[in-house]
Amino acid sequence: MKRKFLLWVVVMLMSGIFAIPKTAFTRDERKYNGSQLQGRWYMNGDPNKPTEINADRRGLEARNENGHTSRLEVDRKGNIRALDWHGIRGDLRGNRIQWDNGTTWTRRPSDRGRR
Numbered sequence: 001m002k003r004k005f006l007l008w009v010v011v012m013l014m015s016g017i018f019a020i021p022k023t024a025f026t027r028d029e030r031k032y033n034g035s036q037l038q039g040r041w042y043m044n045g046d047p048n049k050p051t052e053i054n055a056d057r058r059g060l061e062a063r064n065e066n067g068h069t070s071r072l073e074v075d076r077k078g079n080i081r082a083l084d085w086h087g088i089r090g091d092l093r094g095n096r097i098q099w100d101n102g103t104t105w106t107r108r109p110s111d112r113g114r115r
Contacts, residue, residue, distance in 0.1 A: 037074065037092065043103055045110030 037060060043049040049065035053072065060072040062082060070084035078092035090097045095107035 036078075037072070037080070037097075039107075041097065041105035041107060042109045043105055045104070045106045045108075047109035051105055 035055075037053045038055055039053065041051045041053065043051055043065045046065075051062065051064050053060055053062045055061075058071065060074065061069055062072050063069050064085075068085070070082040073081045073083060074092075080090035080092060080097060082088045082090070088100050090099045090105075097105040099105070
């Protein structure tokens with residue numbers, strides 16, 4: 001009787017462990033294929049400083065608020081590197097790209113500064 005109960009407890013514990021979703025143990029590992037990045041962005045949310053990311057046959061290309069372009073590398077975790085802008089790195093966070101130089105690109109312009 002005691003042995004059966006112990007076996008039952010072990011089985012229940014193991015089935016419970018295997019039932020825990022993988023996301024409980026790992027960081028979000030969605031794959032970023034670049035389509036999430038394509039389109040219009042705004043530097044620091046400023047509606048007068050539009051930027052954009054487009055895809056061409058070579059990959060992704062970013063155009064900053066001054067019209068300068070850079071090829072982009074994106075890993076599967078959403079880490080971005082602008083190869084032609086001295087390798088500056090960016091971190092994709094939802095509808096924002098936080099760049100290492102202190103700027104942020106947002107999907108929508110900010111309402112601040114509008115009148």
